[in-house]
Amino acid sequence: MIARLHPTAIIDPAAELDSTVEVGPYSVIGPGVKIGAGTKVGSHVVLDGPMQIGCDNQIFPYAALGAISQDKTAKPDDPTSVVIGDGNVIREFVTIQRGTMKEFDTKRGVTAVGDRNWIMNYCHIAHDCQIGSDTIFANNSSLAGHVEIGDWVILGGYTLVYQFCRIGAHAFTAFSSGVAGDIPPFVMVQGNPAEPRAINKEGLRRRKFAAVDIEAVEEAYKLVYRSGKLMADVKTELVPLAQANAHVKTMLDFILSAKRPLVR
Numbered sequence: 001m002i003a004r005l006h007p008t009a010i011i012d013p014a015a016e017l018d019s020t021v022e023v024g025p026y027s028v029i030g031p032g033v034k035i036g037a038g039t040k041v042g043s044h045v046v047l048d049g050p051m052q053i054g055c056d057n058q059i060f061p062y063a064a065l066g067a068i069s070q071d072k073t074a075k076p077d078d079p080t081s082v083v084i085g086d087g088n089v090i091r092e093f094v095t096i097q098r099g100t101m102k103e104f105d106t107k108r109g110v111t112a113v114g115d116r117n118w119i120m121n122y123c124h125i126a127h128d129c130q131i132g133s134d135t136i137f138a139n140n141s142s143l144a145g146h147v148e149i150g151d152w153v154i155l156g157g158y159t160l161v162y163q164f165c166r167i168g169a170h171a172f173t174a175f176s177s178g179v180a181g182d183i184p185p186f187v188m189v190q191g192n193p194a195e196p197r198a199i200n201k202e203g204l205r206r207r208k209f210a211a212v213d214i215e216a217v218e219e220a221y222k223l224v225y226r227s228g229k230l231m232a233d234v235k236t237e238l239v240p241l242a243q244a245n246a247h248v249k250t251m252l253d254f255i256l257s258a259k260r261p262l263v264r
Contacts, residue, residue: 006043015049024061033066036086050081050098054115057088065090069097069111069127071145080109085133087116096125103128103146114151132169150185152207154200160192168254170207172200181263184224184254186217186247194263196225209247216245224255225264 004022005011011023014031021035024043029035032049038056041047045059051066059065066082068074080099090096099109107128113119114133124142125131132151141155144162149155150169161167161179168185178192186199199221204214220241224234235255242249255262 015047018055030066032081048098050079051084052081053084054086054088056086057084057090060089060091060094062092063090063094065094065096067095067097069100069145071100071102071127073102074098074100074127078109080104080111080127082111082113084113085115088113088119089117090119091121091123093122094119094124097127099128100145120157126163138175152203154203165260166254166258169250170200170203172203179263181261182254182258183263184251186251187221187263189263196221196263213245213247216241216248217251220248220251224251224262231262 006023006025008025009023009027011029012031015029016034018035018037020037022040024041026043027041027045029047030049033047033051035053036055039053041059042061044061046064048066068076078101082096082098097111099107099111101109111125111127111129113131116134117131118136120137120139122140123137126143126145128146129143130148132149134152135149136154138155138157140157141159146164147161148166150167152170153167154172156173156175156177158176159173165179165182167183170186171183172188173179173194174190176192177189177194179194183189188197188200189195190197199218201214220238223237238252242252
């Protein structure tokens with residue numbers, strides 16, 4: 001049974017909606033879409049499968065989620081999908097597209113969005129992106145394919161992120177940032193191309209980080225970005241700092257696993 005379904009909505013019989021889901025006027029939900037309890041779908045929304053949407057999400061008018069990606073290699077019958085977690089707010093005209101076969105061995109062709117994310121108007125999340133939880137994407141932020149975004153990241157309005165870049169947890173981009181490299185956890189960047197400015201100190205305070213941890217992260221930041229040392233030497237000198245502080249270890253692990261150059 002589907003409750004609170006507007007009579008003008010078109011829902012494929014192969015879609016699976018919890019009985020508490022609300023669907024607004026003129027929305028279209030295709031086969032292979034699964035929606036969990038308490039999710040509200042506004043008017044004129046288009047949801048294409050295969051896609052799994054969790055519980056208590058709010059999807060605002062004109063969002064288009066789950067469409068085949070804009071990658072030219074993508075085919076409609078590829079076994080790819082979108083997976084969206086719980087408690088997300090997805091505002092007007094947001095687009096989130098299916099994964100591709102290019103990383104099927106590692107990501108199973110999934111574009112993934114975690115929990116409690118706040119995704120504002122006109123944001124675009126391209127194929128194979130991996131989004132954590134508790135992020136904020138301000139208006140018109142756009143991610144190219146294969147981007148990875150950690151928990152608690154904030155993207156300022158009109159931020160553009162190049163393909164395969166990673167942005168670590170608690171990082172922050174100013175408005176109109178052009179990100180073409182990896183941003184380590186806790187780092188704030190600004191400009192196009194984006195350059196590091198400081199650590200996200202105020203964000204960490206709001207999230208109740210201890211003063212000693214913020215100080216340790218700032219010391220690591222200065223070593224990476226202000227010491228003028230070669231990155232090989234920086235990595236070596238970060239090791240004892242990482243051994244003494246778990247958050248610095250998070251930074252070091254991110255740097256050691258980089259596949260693209262850091263934003264510098």
